[in-house]
Amino acid sequence: MSSVRVLVGTRKGAFVLRSDGKREKWDVSGPHFSGWELYHVKGSPADPNRVYASQCSEWFGQVIQRSDDGGKTWYQPGTPPGEVTAGPGSLPKAASNKFIYDVSAETGAPLTTHQFYDGNQHPWEFKRVWHLEPSLSDPDTVYAGVEDAALFRSTDGGKNWHELAGVRGHGTGPQWQPGAGGMCLHTITLDPSDPQRMFIAISAAGAFRTDDGGKSWKPINRGLRSQYIPDPNAEVGHCVHHVAMHPARPNVLFMQKHWDVMRSDNAGEEWREISGNLPTDFGFVIDVHAHEPETIYVVPIKSDGEHFVHEGKLRVYRSRSGGNEWEALTKGLPQENCYVNVLRDAMAVDSLEKCGVYFGTTGGQVYASADAGDSWAPIVRDLPAVLSVEVQTLA
């Protein structure tokens, strides 16, 4: 029988939630890496037992963790379980948290600064990994989106990381600025029909696409309107919060921008607004139904100055028409005195016959719907603030 595994990253550790295909009873394990921030935990589509986690701390920096048994046990890549010393002649270890920006002339990326809050140029400084995106075909290949914004790739299971310098080197880098959460590369979306194509998003720079496996990149922000940017046709500077794609329709992208919910039907070449009747079009998450490419989900947040849900009601909004017409999904969700946020990586869907939808809140609840959003129930209510939610559908 099918089952699901929900991987939850929080401000103070990671949790693994497991259930059978009914998704009624849940086994909760954790906290893993107690006390650390877990920005993202995600499994490999090519090997569900392979799971990567971004563990970080203001005190002790970045650590990458890896599990080869579906989240039961973990280790830092390059440091096998139980082995704590580097023996004579052994391979170098603990490079798994070594994210060094590429400034070599060969890669054409001598970029060393970006625009800072005060308008001056500021050196690029690595702070943390926001997002880990395992390859669709190779468990040992995984991409990392980091702050300050850059894209890294490991092809040895997370032991070593190398920057795909074309992102920072394509030309607009000096104009990127940090958003309120920092200048982070937070979204990585792989095109299942074309291994050479992927999409990324950076706050506050915008969305970018590569068609050559990450060597070269182009901004794809035409049609985005951001009221704080004087130039209505600005190529970069947009605070994109998240981008989602249905694997069967890789040219159709859905975006939750700072304000505005957007859609592109040509792989980001042009965007149009689909906010329609949403009560507010500010928000962070956006996701697509596993079997209905025109069914999408958002959680409207009141405003950029008030990062909590509108009117004290936790409502997921669903559009079955690819946007513009939205319905509030409220059954099982608190409809009074609720003031939580749902962060950009904190929503996911499973691919069971009846699509499951999951999201986590800054109040520590993880909600699940086993009927595509019609009704909801909390899996857990009192975790630390949830930073990310990912789901694995297991055979």
Add this chain to the structure above:
Amino acid sequence: MIRVIIPAHLRTLARVEGEVRVEVEGVATQRAVLDALEERYPMLRGTIRDHVTQKRRPFVRFFACERDLSHEAPDARLPDAVIAGTEPFLIVGAIAGG
């Protein structure tokens, strides 16, 4: 042998309990102790000092013999009591961030 006490979160990463001991060749300095510590426990690389600059991370502090050694030069000789093993070298997560 230099006795080193590391913060709880780093003990978890290094899979050790209590204080650790490292052997330092030559003059015992902060740099020499950290080099030896990272050699013995490579998973700690990058968590106490930056991978590239080798600078102490901002919220990590060094203490010994009731003195704050955080701003001492990395190549300054450590106190005699640390070298003799009668006092530990403490690596501390700063009280910061609420």
